[in-house]
Amino acid sequence: MDLSGKRIFPMTVSLSKAAPLESPKVEISIVIPVYNEEASIEPLVDEIRAALDPTGKNYEIVVVDDGSIDGTYPLILSLHQKEPRLKAIRLKRNFGQTAAVAAGFAYAEGGTIVAMDGDGQNDPKDIPAMLAKIDDGYDLVCGWRAPRRDPLFTRRLPSLAANGLIAWMTGVRIHDYGCTMKALRSELAKEMRLYGEMHRFIPAIAFERGARIVEMKVHHRPRLWGRSKYGIARTSRVLLDLLTVKFLLTYATRPLHAFGLIGLLCGGVGFLIGAYLTVEKIVYGGPIGGRPLLLLAILLIIIGFQFITMGLLGEMLARTYHESQDKPIYAVKEILDGRDTA
Numbered sequence: 001m002d003l004s005g006k007r008i009f010p011m012t013v014s015l016s017k018a019a020p021l022e023s024p025k026v027e028i029s030i031v032i033p034v035y036n037e038e039a040s041i042e043p044l045v046d047e048i049r050a051a052l053d054p055t056g057k058n059y060e061i062v063v064v065d066d067g068s069i070d071g072t073y074p075l076i077l078s079l080h081q082k083e084p085r086l087k088a089i090r091l092k093r094n095f096g097q098t099a100a101v102a103a104g105f106a107y108a109e110g111g112t113i114v115a116m117d118g119d120g121q122n123d124p125k126d127i128p129a130m131l132a133k134i135d136d137g138y139d140l141v142c143g144w145r146a147p148r149r150d151p152l153f154t155r156r157l158p159s160l161a162a163n164g165l166i167a168w169m170t171g172v173r174i175h176d177y178g179c180t181m182k183a184l185r186s187e188l189a190k191e192m193r194l195y196g197e198m199h200r201f202i203p204a205i206a207f208e209r210g211a212r213i214v215e216m217k218v219h220h221r222p223r224l225w226g227r228s229k230y231g232i233a234r235t236s237r238v239l240l241d242l243l244t245v246k247f248l249l250t251y252a253t254r255p256l257h258a259f260g261l262i263g264l265l266c267g268g269v270g271f272l273i274g275a276y277l278t279v280e281k282i283v284y285g286g287p288i289g290g291r292p293l294l295l296l297a298i299l300l301i302i303i304g305f306q307f308i309t310m311g312l313l314g315e316m317l318a319r320t321y322h323e324s325q326d327k328p329i330y331a332v333k334e335i336l337d338g339r340d341t342a
Contacts, residue, residue, distance in 0.1 A: 027111055028052065028059035028131065029186075031104030033097050034118035035066040038075055040224070044120055045079055045086065051124040055131075061086045063118070064104045067094035097180075098199040105189040114183045121149065122181045123219035130183035130216060139188050139211035142174050142203050143181035145220035162238060169246050170204035174215045177203065181218055184211075196241045208249045255314030259307045267304025273297035 030048055034041055045061060052059050063086060065073045076088045089103055101115055112134050116122040126143070133141040150156055159178050166177050177200045184202075188211055192202065203213055251258040274297040277288045288294050 024058045025111075026060050026109040027057045029104075029108035029110030029113045030059065030061045030127070031064065031101065031108055031113055031115045032061065032118045033064045033066055033100030033104060033115075033180075034068065034072055034076075035094060035097075035100075036068045036070045036072060037118040038068075038071045040120040041072060041075060041118055042079060044118060044124070045083065047124040048127070049083070051127050055128055057131075059085065060108070060110060062104045062108050063088055064100040065090045066097065066100040067091050096197070098194050098197055101180075101199045102192075102194040105192065105194075108186065108189070111186050112183060113186055113189045114181075116181045119223060121221050121223055122179075123221060126181065126216075126218040127183070130181075130218075133214055133216060134183055134185065137212065138214045139185050140203065140206045140213045141183040142176070142213065142215045143179040143218040144174070144176045144215050145179050146175075146217045147220065148176075149220050149222040166201070166204070166242055169242060170201070170207070170249060172204045172207045172213070174203055174213070176215075177201065179218070196244070197237050198241055198245065200238070201241065201245045204245055204249060253318055255318055256308075256311035259311030259314060263304040263307030263309075263311065265304070266300045266307060270297045270300030270302075270304060273300070 030052075032041075032044070041063065048061055061083070063076050065076060065088065073088070073090055076086070080086045080088055087107065089107055091100065091103065104115065105113060112131060114127055114130065116124070116127075122143070130141045130143070148156055148159075150159075159176075163175060163177050167173050180199070182202060184206065188206055188209065191209065192205055194202075194205075198205070207213060247258065273293055277291070277294055277297065280286065281288050
């Protein structure tokens with residue numbers, strides 16, 4: 001009531017509830033595994049921003065600290081305070097580059113993922129060109145360090161031999177399997193299961209999934225900070241992982257074809273030797289019980305039986321693996337069902 005005695009009714013104003021602002025969708029994720037890279041990480045982040053800001057794309061930088069024991073992680077936290085697009089992932093201990101790359105792939109939110117080393121030898125200026133290849137319809141763009149700025153005898157020559165061997169065994173003909181710098185679609189990255197040293201076999205694994213792959217030359221700069229974590233000592237592990245990849249690519253869904261073939265060869269040779277000794281015994285009547293050839297025939301027949309049994313067990317395990325996870329043995333690119341395209 002006002003001073004004149006008139007009653008005043010409060011005015012009711014209807015306010016529509018404002019819709020929450022959605023954060024823009026992340027288009028690109030830069031995944032960087034690091035281990036004791038305190039000196040190189042800040043300049044690398046600055047270079048990434050200089051390369052990607054002009055593109056106008058929304059991006060994030062996913063730095064995976066693989067159990068560093070220097071000041072790398074505190075520096076990453078400091079950079080995160082200045083750059084909110086930087087995401088930090090810290091592993092509990094040093095699991096290796098493959099595990100760090102897998103963690104980065106798992107937590108990346110972008111539709112396209114770019115993996116690169118944290119030592120500063122990869123040049124972020126190559127990223128826009130790799131993204132253009134993805135826009136052209138490729139699923140995976142592999143970097144080819146040319147020319148490579150590493151020592152000849154301890155790095156380049158062993159790498160040349162390894163690349164030739166891997167290309168021959170996997171059937172994926174690219175020049176530089178060891179280059180971490182790659183761009184790939186998110187759906188391809190997230191369906192990969194990486195173990196051991198298998199980050200270098202990403203092209204072969206992607207090829208098995210039906211990915212369209214292209215190779216592109218990228219700049220390789222001399223190392224200015226720290227020291228390399230790779231050496232000839234890792235060769236044995238790479239070779240063993242290569243055998244694993246070759247087996248998985250060729251015989252993952254039909255292990256009996258691998259073990260059974262060896263079993264048939266061993267058992268067949270053993271049977272032929274046994275038949276020869278039997279004919280010799282019947283025709284000539286000589287003793288065969290103490291001959292080493294008889295022991296070899298028995299050994300080969302037993303080994304052949306074991307390999308065939310191992311193949312049958314492998315078939316059962318493969319079927320259990322695929323059926324328990326409802327995991328198909330194929331990869332679908334698109335489906336046309338008359339209504340839309342998926």
